Amino acid sequence: MTVTSARFGYDDLRGLITRVVDVKHAPEDSTLDVLWTLYDRVLDVSPDRLDSPDRDRFYLSKGHNPGSFYAVLAAKGYIPDAWLDRAFTAGSRLGGHPDRTLVPGAEISSGSLGHGLPLAVGTALGLRAQGLLKPRIYALLGDAELDEGTNHEAMAYAGATGLDNLTVVVLDNGSASHGWPGGIAARFTAQGWSASEVDGRDHDAIESALRSHNGSAPHAVVAFATSNI
Amino acid sequence: MTTSLPRIGDPMRVPDTATMRDAFIDAAADLLDDDPRVAVVLADISVGHERFAQAAREHPDRVLNVGIREALMVSTAGGLALSGMRPIAHTYAPFLVERAYEQIKLDFEHQGVGGILVSVGASYDWSQGGYTHFSPGDVALFDTMPDWTVHVPGHPKEVGGPLRAAALTDDKVYMRLSTLANAAPHQTTGKLSLIKSGEGPLVVAVGPTLDNVLLATAGMSVTVAYANTVRPFDLEGLRALAHTGEVVLVEPYLEGTSSRLVAEALIDRPHRTLAIGVKRVDLHKYGTPADHDRWHGLDPATISERIAAFSR
Numbered sequence: 001m002t003v004t005s006a007r008f009g010y011d012d013l014r015g016l017i018t019r020v021v022d023v024k025h026a027p028e029d030s031t032l033d034v035l036w037t038l039y040d041r042v043l044d045v046s047p048d049r050l051d052s053p054d055r056d057r058f059y060l061s062k063g064h065n066p067g068s069f070y071a072v073l074a075a076k077g078y079i080p081d082a083w084l085d086r087a088f089t090a091g092s093r094l095g096g097h098p099d100r101t102l103v104p105g106a107e108i109s110s111g112s113l114g115h116g117l118p119l120a121v122g123t124a125l126g127l128r129a130q131g132l133l134k135p136r137i138y139a140l141l142g143d144a145e146l147d148e149g150t151n152h153e154a155m156a157y158a159g160a161t162g163l164d165n166l167t168v169v170v171l172d173n174g175s176a177s178h179g180w181p182g183g184i185a186a187r188f189t190a191q192g193w194s195a196s197e198v199d200g201r202d203h204d205a206i207e208s209a210l211r212s213h214n215g216s217a218p219h220a221v222v223a224f225a226t227s228n229i
Numbered sequence: 230m231t232t233s234l235p236r237i238g239d240p241m242r243v244p245d246t247a248t249m250r251d252a253f254i255d256a257a258a259d260l261l262d263d264d265p266r267v268a269v270v271l272a273d274i275s276v277g278h279e280r281f282a283q284a285a286r287e288h289p290d291r292v293l294n295v296g297i298r299e300a301l302m303v304s305t306a307g308g309l310a311l312s313g314m315r316p317i318a319h320t321y322a323p324f325l326v327e328r329a330y331e332q333i334k335l336d337f338e339h340q341g342v343g344g345i346l347v348s349v350g351a352s353y354d355w356s357q358g359g360y361t362h363f364s365p366g367d368v369a370l371f372d373t374m375p376d377w378t379v380h381v382p383g384h385p386k387e388v389g390g391p392l393r394a395a396a397l398t399d400d401k402v403y404m405r406l407s408t409l410a411n412a413a414p415h416q417t418t419g420k421l422s423l424i425k426s427g428e429g430p431l432v433v434a435v436g437p438t439l440d441n442v443l444l445a446t447a448g449m450s451v452t453v454a455y456a457n458t459v460r461p462f463d464l465e466g467l468r469a470l471a472h473t474g475e476v477v478l479v480e481p482y483l484e485g486t487s488s489r490l491v492a493e494a495l496i497d498r499p500h501r502t503l504a505i506g507v508k509r510v511d512l513h514k515y516g517t518p519a520d521h522d523r524w525h526g527l528d529p530a531t532i533s534e535r536i537a538a539f540s541r
Contacts, residue, residue, distance in 0.1 A: 053313065101341045108311070109339045112331065118301045119336060122270075122308020122316070129268060129290040129314060150332075153301035 008075035010036055016071035019084040020094070030173040030200065030225040031140070032068040037206040038138060038169075039076050047077045050104060056135050057123060059108045061116020062142040062171070063097035070094050070103075078105030114148025117141060117168060121154045124166040124218075138167045138210075143184060144175035158218045159192030166218040167210065168193075171200060173226050188220035200225025249385045249406040250275065250349050256389035257317055257347075258284040260396050261291055266315045267396055268293060272302040274320040274349070303329040306344045307336030315345070315396055322348035322364030322405065326371075334374055343399040345392070351407035351437075352482050352507045353521040359514075365507035368482045371403055371460065378402045379460035381436035381481065386414035387457050403460075407481065409437035409518055421454040421466035429540050430475035430503075433467070435459055435487075438479045438527060445532035451477075451540075462487060464494040474500040477536055481527065483507055503539040505532055 008016060013036065017028055038058060045055040060069055067087075074081040079093075087094040093102040097111025110116055120139040127135055141151065158166055170184050180187065185195040196209035200223030213219035247255070258280045260267045268291040275281055276294045285292035291314075295301050299320060306316035318325065325348045326333065337344050352365040371377045378400055380391045388406065395402040415422050421433065424443070427450035434442035435456050446453060454470055456463065459480075467476070467490075476491050484506030491502045507525045514524065522528045526535065 099339075109335070109341075112335055115304060115332070115335055118304030118332070119308040119311065119340070121301065122305035122310075123312045124308070125290070125293055125305065126268065126309040126312025126314040129309075130265075130312065132312075150300045150304065153295070153298035154304075157295050157298060157301060 007077065008081070010040070013068070013071050013075060016074055016081060016084060017067040019081075020070055020087045021065070021067040028065045028067045031065065031171055032071075033201050033203060033225065034140065034169055034171055034206055034223050035068055035072045037203045038140075038210070039072050041203070041207045042210045043138065044135070047105065050078075053127075053130070053132055054135055057107045057120075057137045059116040059120045059123075059137065059139040060098060060106070060110055061108075061120075061139050062113060062145045063110030063116075064142075066094070066096070066098050069098060069106075073103070073105045076105075079103060113142075113145040114150040117151050117154045120166060120168075121158050121163060124158070124163050127165060133165070136165050136167055136213075138169065140169045140171060142175060143170055143172040143180065144177070146170060146180070146184065147176060147178075155188060155193070156191050159188070162192070162216060163218045164213070164216050167213060167221065168218070169210070169221045169223055172222055172224050183222075185220060185222045193218045193220050195220040195222065197222045197224070199223075247385045248408060249382055249388050249410065250278075250408075252385040252388040253319070253347055253392060253404070253406055254278050254280045256392045257281075257319075260317075260393065261288050264315070264396060265291075266313070267291065268309050268314045268316050270295065270302050270306050270309070270316055270318045272299050272320040272324065273297050299324040299329045300332050303332035303346070304336045306346075307332070307340055307342060310337065310342035310344050310399075311340060315399070317345040317347060317392075317396075319347040319349075321362060322350040322367050323362060326364060326367040326403075330370055337401050338375055343401045345395050345402045345404070347392070347404040347406060349406045349408075351405060351409065353518055354408040356518050356521050357515050360511050365483045367403075367405060368459065368480075369486045372486065376401060377460055378458070380404045380417075380458050382406065382417075382457050383411045383436040383439050383455070384414035385410065387417050390417045391458070405436070405482075407437050409481070411437060411440045415439075415455050415457065417457055419458040419461075419463065421456055421463045421470065423470065424453040424455050425451075427451040427453075428473075430473055430477050430536065431467070431471045432477040432479065432536065435478070435480045438481050441522065441527060441529045441532060442479050444529035446536065449533075449536065449540075451536065459487060462490040462494075464490065467491065467494045471495060471498075471500065474498050475503075475540065476500065477503045477539060478505065479527070479532060480504070480506040483509065484525075501539070503535060505535055
């Protein structure tokens with residue numbers, strides 16, 4: 001479990017986000033509970049273990065609307081909360097899309113959709129090749145990001161090869177222009193993944209879904225989270 | 230897509246020892262044996278090669294064939310590098326570099342990691358395959374991104390050394406292999422090699438163009454230098470050899486790709502540059518690589534004519 005000297009709790013997050021962007025921006029809001037649950041309950045990583053080979057990795061593939069991500073990183077002690085007040089300005093480490101070379105705790109630089117999951121596949125393979133069997137790789141995508149074909153290359157390959165140290169969370173806030181008839185989870189299970197569908201606001205349910213990988217296949221969690229705003 | 234290269238092209242230009250692809254696969258397989266950090270990522274191309282098949286049996290976690298998914302192949306290489314591995318990704322040039330260009334742009338440099346990309350096919354090696362399998366613009370595309378090392382070997386024996394050296398670093402390295410090759414190998418120092426000295430222009434022959442350049446300049450008093458590493462370009466060597474301020478670049482990819490570097494190297498001197506290379510045109514033609522050399526003006530006769538006209 002994560003052990004941090006967090007200075008902020010869940011109830012502070014919306015206040016932190018407001019220091020970066022307008023918290024009423026729906027995509028920020030809909031991602032918040034999944035991010036919090038990951039960092040508060042699931043990911044085995046902490047600010048003092050960012051170079052540990054054994055840490056879990058979280059790849060924020062949908063780098064858009066990073067306010068909630070930065071807020072969670074600040075709350076958990078990865079970045080000073082003072083950084084939030086200067087986001088997007090010249091010299092700021094926090095921009096419209098996270099840059100891993102600038103932000104402690106950001107495991108990938110993202111922003112162009114469709115890169116995080118394929119990168120996660122490579123990292124999952126790399127950890128396995130190094131005999132690092134404990135850490136898991138988590139990648140967070142949006143339902144609209146799933147439009148990008150690179151995700152489907154990765155889904156097919158990870159399923160076919162049983163990449164069991166990989167978990168994908170698809171945050172479904174109904175943004176995909178053409179939707180996903182038959183559901184997103186079915187697209188993963190058809191390719192050999194296990195999958196859970198969950199209320200993207202319910203922390204216990206999110207945690208349970210994130211922990212329900214079966215040890216022999218990659219795991220997908222589809223979290224439904226239309227904005228509360 | 231194709232899974233094998235037909236045996237075509239001018240056999241006089243293909244060494245009867247290993248091809249560059251064979252040399253690469255041997256060197257990569259040796260690296261897999263020697264260095265647990267090395268992983269090879271493939272997209273069906275070269276998977277059936279005996280040495281790779283054997284390496285895949287011996288190192289199943291580090292010889293990874295993702296199927297016909299080039300974008301995934303490149304991102305997987307980036308993800309491997311993020312985990313601390315040293316990835317080598319390999320497939321046909323247009324699919325590796327052009328199809329997966331944004332993956333190359335964002336999944337190495339922008340992540341702060343490196344990787345080794347090795348292509349086959351070059352500008353028109355499989356000329357019978359047509360334009361879909363041509364990649365004359367690959368080196369120009371690497372020029373749009375910071376800090377890539379680009380090797381353009383001219384002989385199978387120029388492949389293994391740079392690959393092994395690259396594996397020891399975390400640099401971003403592209404190797405452009407071709408079935409076209411010179412009769413003899415040259416040093417792989419990263420610098421220009423002086424082949425012959427003369428009073429006229431400096432002619433820089435890149436990779437497999439050298440033999441044609443030597444035929445083209447046989448009766449001319451020119452200086453000929455050879456480059457099999459073009460990024461970074463040996464600017465000091467160019468300055469030292471370009472006595473007359475006249476430089477002829479002969480490149481086996483898009484014409485003029487390195488002209489800006491000649492201009493940079495000679496910025497404080499009056500100079501003129503003639504760029505010879507693959508034209509920006511889709512010929513909609515098949516034929517042999519020698520036919521394409523001729524159509525693009527990379528054959529000895531045309532190179533000779535253009536240098537003569539330039540020198541006048």
